[in-house]
Amino acid sequence: xxxxxxxxxxxxxxxxIKEQWGKLTDDDLDVIAGKQDQLEGRLQQRYGxxxxxxxxxxxxxxxxxxx
Numbered sequence: 519x520x521x522x523x524x525x526x527x528x529x530x531x532x533x534x535i536k537e538q539w540g541k542l543t544d545d546d547l548d549v550i551a552g553k554q555d556q557l558e559g560r561l562q563q564r565y566g567x568x569x570x571x572x573x574x575x576x577x578x579x580x581x582x583x584x585x
Contacts, residue, residue: 523585525552538579541565 524531532547535557541564542550550556558572567575 521554521580524554524580528552534583539564 528551531552535547535550536542539561542560546560546564550560554576558569558576561567561572561575562569565572
């Protein structure tokens with residue numbers, strides 16, 4: 519997975535992230551700043567996901583994106 523695409527297009531990706539995970543706040547998105555590990559950590563906090571589940575959710579979401 520080439521997460522650099524997400525980091526490089528973070529401003530555009532924030533809207534898609536928010537659609538997928540509505541519990542994430544704008545402050546969360548600012549902290550995440552395109553970093554996969556930060557996104558996974560915030561999902562664990564907001565949704566109570568285990569680490570493995572957060573990683574799977576992010577990977578599944580990434581796989582559905584149209585580049």
